[in-house]
Amino acid sequence: MEITQQFNSEVMQAGWFSRQQTVIVAVSAGVDSMVLLTLMQQLPTQIRPKLVVAHVNHQLRSQSQVEAQFMSDYCQQHHLQLEKTKWPVAEQPYQGVEAAARHFRYQFFAQCMGRHHAAVLLTAHHADDQAETVLMKLIRGGQLTQLQGILPEQPFAAGKLVRPLLPFSKEQIRTYAHEQQLTWYEDATNQNNDVLRNRIRHQVIPALKQENPAFLTHVKQYTAQLRATIQLANQRTAELLQQVRLNDQIYSTPRWRQLTVVERRAVLKAIFQAAQLPVTASYLDEATQLLNNEQKPTARLNLAHSRVFEKAYDQFSIKSELKVPQNHKPADKIVVISNQWVQLPWGLRAQLVPTQKGSRPDSWHMALALRPDELPLQVRQAQPDDQIKLAGGGHKTVRRILIDHKIPPAKRAQQLVVVSAQAEVLWLIGLQRTARELTETNYELVLKQSD
Numbered sequence: 001m002e003i004t005q006q007f008n009s010e011v012m013q014a015g016w017f018s019r020q021q022t023v024i025v026a027v028s029a030g031v032d033s034m035v036l037l038t039l040m041q042q043l044p045t046q047i048r049p050k051l052v053v054a055h056v057n058h059q060l061r062s063q064s065q066v067e068a069q070f071m072s073d074y075c076q077q078h079h080l081q082l083e084k085t086k087w088p089v090a091e092q093p094y095q096g097v098e099a100a101a102r103h104f105r106y107q108f109f110a111q112c113m114g115r116h117h118a119a120v121l122l123t124a125h126h127a128d129d130q131a132e133t134v135l136m137k138l139i140r141g142g143q144l145t146q147l148q149g150i151l152p153e154q155p156f157a158a159g160k161l162v163r164p165l166l167p168f169s170k171e172q173i174r175t176y177a178h179e180q181q182l183t184w185y186e187d188a189t190n191q192n193n194d195v196l197r198n199r200i201r202h203q204v205i206p207a208l209k210q211e212n213p214a215f216l217t218h219v220k221q222y223t224a225q226l227r228a229t230i231q232l233a234n235q236r237t238a239e240l241l242q243q244v245r246l247n248d249q250i251y252s253t254p255r256w257r258q259l260t261v262v263e264r265r266a267v268l269k270a271i272f273q274a275a276q277l278p279v280t281a282s283y284l285d286e287a288t289q290l291l292n293n294e295q296k297p298t299a300r301l302n303l304a305h306s307r308v309f310e311k312a313y314d315q316f317s318i319k320s321e322l323k324v325p326q327n328h329k330p331a332d333k334i335v336v337i338s339n340q341w342v343q344l345p346w347g348l349r350a351q352l353v354p355t356q357k358g359s360r361p362d363s364w365h366m367a368l369a370l371r372p373d374e375l376p377l378q379v380r381q382a383q384p385d386d387q388i389k390l391a392g393g394g395h396k397t398v399r400r401i402l403i404d405h406k407i408p409p410a411k412r413a414q415q416l417v418v419v420s421a422q423a424e425v426l427w428l429i430g431l432q433r434t435a436r437e438l439t440e441t442n443y444e445l446v447l448k449q450s451d
């Protein structure tokens, strides 16, 4: 019963919603969201809002239909309003299904909030989800802010998304579900250890809990401290940004130079973030060098999404610069512009996109760690004497690679390469990539057969 009391007092203290408000509860029919729904139903009447259940049938598993029917029956029995929808199979992509399903789900939740004038959406993320997320970020690398993990509360649609089960462990949730004799459905795909999150869930976290049973509590405490520290740092950065800003998108180089090294980097990072550009160490290093270089009063740095970081005497800014390739013949170099499909020879299209979570390189898809000065990339026909860097430090010619892959001579003319702005061959498409450290990938080159 302990969980009920703690949940009720959390709700009371946090003041996420009032009795008069409508709250959407996202329920998948899994144990976590069934417990969340039950706890919400059992809140004392003076703090219990009007509840609307939202359920998405993703049609990805054979069990999906049974779960959707269960939610209808449950809501009818408990006199709860239910919003449910199906994710049309025709809209489901071949790759990146997880991310597309999430996008569809949250769009639906936002629509439900609109329809019911609800200011709050609840999901059932819990303390184990939090630890998994933090460990995944540590493994994958990235920005410190990501180590805050899942936020207890964040703006969403016209209101906010709240995760009231974050303080509770999966074990507490399961114990409560058994005590209350709840019905729920297990997602069989959660057992698949090909997925990083599942390996962390089944192999890493149990080992860490064995080292110290307070592991989840420690993750909770670290993430809370980090959230508070990041909040303070953001406030300070916003003040500094104000000092450096001349007007809307233009900044003062001398004022930026007056800042400490740490402050300069924080301000640059904020400027990149505001421009919705990937914030990578190499971008920040190169922009810093460029601003610090007093020998060169004007300089430019190519960025993602056809944007340019430009220093012009005492000012700097990020500008848009669209370079659309014109009149290219198949064998010509074709410029790949980020976030735009470009037509390649032999019925192919290519697009450069910022790195996406969870995607894996394959023959249609290549993760890249690029310096800003390597953009734009170009695609052209492979030349037999083109060379690709090997991991041991040597090189291999394209001729050799094509022979090793047993590509028939008639097909060799169709082979394409991706080259950097410095003409380094990065990828013999579909066959071999250059040996390069991939700890901080910032782009992916995606290929597709033309429709």
Ligand SMILES: Nc1ncnc2c1ncn2[C@@H]1O[C@H](COP(=O)(O)OP(=O)(O)OP(=O)(O)O)[C@@H](O)[C@H]1O
Binding pocket: 026, 027, 028, 032, 033, 054, 055, 056, 057, 058, 102, 105, 122, 123, 124, 125, 129
């Ligand atoms: N099909 C669904 N219908 C309604 N709610 C869902 C559905 N799937 C997930 N949710 C909600 O989202 C929560 C988190 O689900 P899950 O852990 O499967 O997703 P995630 O990918 O880890 O997280 P998220 O998608 O929120 O980033 C669930 O506890 C539930 O509240």
